[in-house]
Amino acid sequence: MDLNFNQHLVKxxxxxxxxxxVLSENWVAEQGYCPNCSSQPLAEFGNNKPVADFYCAHCSEQFELKSKKAKLSNIINDGAYDTMLELIASDNNPSFFFLTYSKELAVNNFLIIPKHFFTATIIIKRKPLSATARRAGWVGCNIDLRQVPEAGKVFLVKNQTVMPRDKVTQQFKQTLFLRKQSNLARGWTLDVWQCIDKLNEKFNLQQVYAFAEELKLKHPDNNHIQDKIRQQLQILRDKGIIEFLGRGRYQKLR
Structure with missing residues (x-):
């Protein structure tokens, strides 16, 4: 994988x-591949496609590209807030490629966050534009990557190091079970998963219970938070994300 942009394209x-x-889209089209099925190259949508930039002709996965100079930040600027919420609630929402590049116009990081990790929780509403702005009253949004479990950040390139393709597809496929869940159920799984990310490699049930108040704020209509925590731990265990060690003890699997 050549990490350099083809600068001859923009003379x-x-x-x-x-x-x-132009440079980033060309690079993804030429050097990128589908994290789901490993097919290459990716096909580009026409300019009239409103919500995606690329797709895989083999498995039909869709991708939108966000590019940024320098470091990968936790907060990514995006488009209209209401449009984004409608998009992630639909059946054909794309996964997101995030690409950062250096001042020398070479790729530093290239990762995908699969679409099943996008919930309303990670979409942050911005303040409406002022009355003097050209689009007065328009409300945009940010994507908060801090709300995405680490397993949902699949790096194809990390700190200018190309990741093994088989490892990329393995990580991507491991989380596809989330697509079969309802939005509510998926939200619970992701919220508990994010709590686990904050714990050490080995942890116990009481440590996860300590997040009960935080989870209650996200799910105010649920009065059985500890029951939901145990349910989600069982789901994550069954999907090979964590291992049950007995007597309320768990271990993260890599």
Missing amino acids: GYTSPSQIIR
């Missing part, structure tokens, strides 16, 4: 944003 371009769009 004559003057707009920085247009230059990066």
